[in-house]
Amino acid sequence: MSGADLITLSLLIPVLGAVGIAAASKFGPNVRESATMITAGLLAWTVWSLVPEVMQGGRPSLMVSQIAPGIEIAFKVEPLGMLFAALASSLWIVNSIYSIGYMRGNNEKHQTRFYIFFAVSLAAAIGIAFADNLFTLFLFYEILTLSTYPLVSHKGDEKTIRSARVYLGILLTTSIGLLLPAIIWVHVTAGTGTFAPGGILEGKISGPAVGLLLGLFVFGVGKAAVMPVHRWLPAAMVAPTPVSALLHAVAVVKAGVFTVTKVIIYIFGIEFLFAEPSSSWLVFAAAFTIITASVVALRQQNLKRLLAYSTVAQLSYVVMATAILKPLSEIGAAVHIVAHAFGKITLFFAAGAIYTAAKKTELHQLKGIARRMPWTMAAFTVGALSMIGVPPTAGFVSKWYILAGAFQADNYVAIAAIIASTALNAAYFLPIVYMAWFLKEDTPPAKEHGEAPFAAVLALTITAFLTLAFFFFNGPVLKLEGQLVQGLS
Amino acid sequence: MTYLSHHLPALQVIVPMLTAPLVLLLKPDGLARLATTAASALAFAIAIAMTMGVLDGHTYTYRMGGWPAPYGIELAVDQFSALLLLVVTGASTFALLAGQRSVDADIDSSRQPLFYAAWLLALAGLSGIPISADAFNIFVFMEISSLASYVIIAGGPDRRALPAVFKYLIMGTVGATFYLIGIGLIYLMTGTLNMADMELRIHEVGDQKPILVAAGFITVGLALKAAVFPLHVWLPNAYTYAPNTVTVFLAACSTKVSLYLLMRFDFFVFQGNLAGHDMQFAAFLMPLAVLAILVGSAVALFEKNIKRLLAYSSIAQIGYIVLGVSFVTIAGLTASAVHIFNHALAKGALFLTVCCFATQCTGLRLTDLGGIARRMPWTAGALVVSGFSLLGIPGTAGFISKWYLIVAAFEQGPLGMALIAVIVVSSLMAVVYIWRIVEAIYFGESTIDLSAVREAPAAMLIVTWIAALANIYFGVVPEIPVSLSISAADTLLEHLP
Amino acid sequence: MNILGLFYYWVFAIVLMIGFYAVIAKSNYVKKLIGLSIFQAAVFLLYITMGKIDNGTAPIFQDAATVYSNPLPQVLILTAIVVGISTTALGLGIVVRIREEYGSIEESDIQERDRQ
16 A cells, blocks of 8 residues: 555544444444444554655655645655654554543443544544644644544533633634744745745744744644643543543644644754754743643642643653754654653553542542552553653653753753753652552542453553563664654754 | 526526516415525526636626617626625525525415515625626615515514614615715716726726715725624624524625625725725725724624624624725735635524524523533534634634635734734634534523424535535635635736726 | 805705714604605705706707707616615615504614613
């Protein structure tokens, strides 16, 4: 099959899957969940089939339609998008296994709707990953925002609706208010919005305007959650945990930092931006977000909210790494997208498993819980270590590259931020680990419980394993992303 | 060119106009409706045929009674008029196809033939304006359409429609009379009523005061008819209390025809001949457009009745169209022309869903519709899709016009930045008011008992969904409206010095 | 001299404004319609005035006459008069219906009743 066919398939499979899930729901939940699993499996297979070609430097592309002169729906697979698509589609399989355990274990309503919109969200994420120009990217970005709204507002009660309103409000406000003007600005000045290695803006725009345009992009992509547009992420935690796990630790938020990274590499161009002093604010903004979000996380009592703020901080790692504008740090940004995904999805799976089995959501309730749920808490510990960046976990690899890039650029702000946040991460994750393993339960639970349903435990074990394995087997990812910075010093 | 296609411009008006008296003779057995729908569909087909023609680069001219212009009345169809004809006849046809149940509910069956006859006259008048090249003839068509619109708006059971229509009648007549004064003054100075001829002859007297006064009268008169802020006060009540089918039809096209005429008159006749006439746009229409956009959206934020909410949104959207025109550039005019088409699609589809709700549910306040999506999921889905188009979500028709409008604003330099801010703010307000509807129908609790509510009839749903999907189709494949609009903008600007 | 020469146009403007004033200022619907009719009548006057040429006769071909008045504005205004009559008739019809429904034709009364 040619690359173009594979791109078409990987966009169509989740959409057809959504239709299939709707049709299959008539035959009971087992058939419906099989439809989800088959869709996820097929999607991952299709996306992975693209990998060999991209590894060898190929760039499969697909032109769908021209909407107006200069505005096209077109796709092209490059290393960064390949990585993001492979990551999202693979973790969808694991997440689907987990969803079955979680959704049934908690007797959630409207499960069909849940699985349908999940599949649509995945299609949107793949669209973002493979987009060849700003318009296509924006199109799928908005589809992702809208298709996750029913997932966030899943519960449908007053509080959920209010949080969902914040979610949608911030994401749509930033995208319509800042991102769209930024995209049109690029179109008007450069005459095109197509991503090109080395950027398309060099010589077309200069001075403070560059910093301003960069700001429109960074804050317009609300999904990247750079402060002060991060509020939607804690708000999104009202969603069922599988949504938080795959979408708000991987697909949606990574779509945000992916967009920022892609814009910096393929629209501005690393070297052009490095030579332009008005763009240097971004490192400060990201560093500020890392530190502030970590401090806020320190003060959280609710486990999912803590994880949300931790995500805000970790996303800014990627933004900051990109903003250092050195080859090693760009690789670090790409690797961190993967490393953080493995770690954070594990943590969310664990949080959801605790909720399913014990109905516990607050930190102080977790004392001694590891004795009842050893697998879950072991996975949680692995995830937490990866967040801090302790070897042998995935988090160490990316932090290494980001630091190396920061030293290459003599960027002491970035170095200081990384060191400080490592300490802060340890300060809010280690007490939880300590409580869970070494303290005794205050009061016995109202109902005896052990581990969460098998499907959930299986999923979180897989992702914890991936977190560890990535420390040892990260060669292919580094090789793939090395193509991003070929020819740069 | 075949014999028939030569007569298409005349048939465009004659078909609905001659069917109107015929409909009166048909006893109510649904025959009247059938004949009306058939005539409207035929008119739509004629409009499509002419659109195909103009897309091939052909323009239609037709001399009524064989008299040559400028002595006789001339009909002319170019790309811009074809765009309008599509909107007018399309809106009428969709509203009629979907509206059977709604009309039955609103209008006593014995009076339906009268209602449909008036509908056809409104259709004839509205489609007459874009094809006529004679200024006085346009006035006659304008009044035919207005008088017929007053009748169909007042035809419903809601008594509040009556004062609303009275206000519309007063303001509409004042607007039309202003227009009449304007062309009277031009005739006084040039001795012609043919617009092409006017353009040539006005040149010699362009510096005379009566011409300037005429420009003022015509602009204000048409702005009244087009509900340009602050001359919009007739619109919200008229749309809200009209029968739902009528709202679908008129909200999609009636003000746009007047805007079309405003653009045509100002660019063809005045712009090239009156020194500094473009200032009229920049200094006078642009601020009004900005106010319309902001005030219309802001009022819509707080409206409780879904029809009123959408009516105020229309005022803001008219502001977008006027804003595009006020740039006096290719990009701006393209944005306006394409928005005439796209807004008709979005607003027409939205009012169609309202029509569906109204057949099943007694109230149309947001509190009445609370949670109705659980009972009418398909209608609610169509509302969400067309709502996206109104917001300008990429992939929908509304995005195309927003894109062109922002590009046009970018070309304006620093002033453009401020205007982009206005567009952005009002888009965000649109997000809020559309989302108020969405939250209400999906998550709200109704104040009235909805347990007996069922999904709307299949025929209505199909038409509504075709309209909703058209929003997506023209968002992804917008070639037809965009190329018509670009040619329209070219033609309008060609007449500048 | 010039002012007197434009005498008919002055009448047009004054009648127009009288009618317009009534439309805006009166709250009684029938009075509004009367104002609207006066307003339109002023425009008829404008058209007829512009068609008249000094010493011109009716546009019938005859040997003695050399100067004809322009007949076209009169034709136009015949149409406009028909439109005006239809508008007034429809307006009065609506006023009758309003009276049936609300029992009043005063704008303030009707707004009062709608608010309830």
